[in-house]
Amino acid sequence: MTQAYWNEWLWAGITNYKGQPRNDEYTDRLSMKASEFGWDWELTCPLCRRGISQLSREIRDISDSLDYHHWSTNPDQGITLCRECHDIIxxxxxxxxxxxxxxxxxxxxxxxxxxxxxxxxxxxxxxxxxxxxxxxxxxxxxxxxxxxxxxxxxxxxxxxxxxxxxxxxxxxxxxxxx
Incomplete structure (x- = not known):
């Protein structure tokens, strides 16, 4: 249940005090916490379902593997997809x-x-x-x-x-x- 909550939270795009998405920071933080608990958890793209480790092998810079896709900017509403799925849609x-x-x-x-x-x-x-x-x-x-x-x-x-x-x-x- 906790892992599903983290996935949903990350996919929706976690923001900083300026409202800008900062998924890579939270991906790393939540991955470390999951590791501390001994959980086999990995953030996945909600669309292609590939995990962050697979994406990081395919893309040099892990921060380039996730991208927040805005459906609306006012109010802000979107989802975090892998860069490839973001570009494909x-x-x-x-x-x-x-x-x-x-x-x-x-x-x-x-x-x-x-x-x-x-x-x-x-x-x-x-x-x-x-x-x-x-x-x-x-x-x-x-x-x-x-x-x-x-x-x-x-x-x-x-x-x-x-x-x-x-x-x-x-x-x-x-x-x-x-």
Whole structure:
């Protein structure tokens, strides 16, 4: 139960007195505490489920392995993902480029596109199809600002239109799982 609490706390992005995420400091601190208790605990990315030790082998600087993804800055709401998952759900682009793409594709904002990418990656990681019923789990697991109903509507739009669906799918979604 304590380990689940730590994971949830870290994924949501622990902040300093200025409200800036500082996950690497707490990751190290909680890892040391878990070791003192003899627990086999390791922070994992909530999306790809890879542990911090695996990420640190793949990325030179451990502080580069975690990244806080903002769904909203006012109020601050987001989730800490590994750097790779953060980049994958954002199409490996800057927010303003994803925002432009969202409008070109008929969506409200970049968050809509990122949520769809999140759902697609979640389906790949868990080896399950994208389903409308996963909306509530996505909202809870990834601290989304949208309601389950809004997420369900986004998934409906993409699942109904195969051409649109194909715009979201690229090889990066499968990285580390094929």
């Amino acid at each position: 954002g199409f490996g682009s800057y927010d303003n480029e994803v925002e432009k793409r969202a409008h070109e594709w008929g969506f409200r904002s970049r968050n809509d596109l990122q949520i769809i990418r999140l759902a697609l990656r979640e389906a790949i990681v868990t080896d399950r199809p994208v389903r409308l019923e996963m909306a509530a789990d996505l909202v809870n697991r990834y601290n989304l600002i949208q309601s389950s109903g809004e997420v369900k509507e986004l998934l409906k739009v993409v699942l109904r239109d195969s051409d649109l669906y194909d715009r979201f799918v690229d090889n990066s979604l499968y990285h580390g799982f094929c």
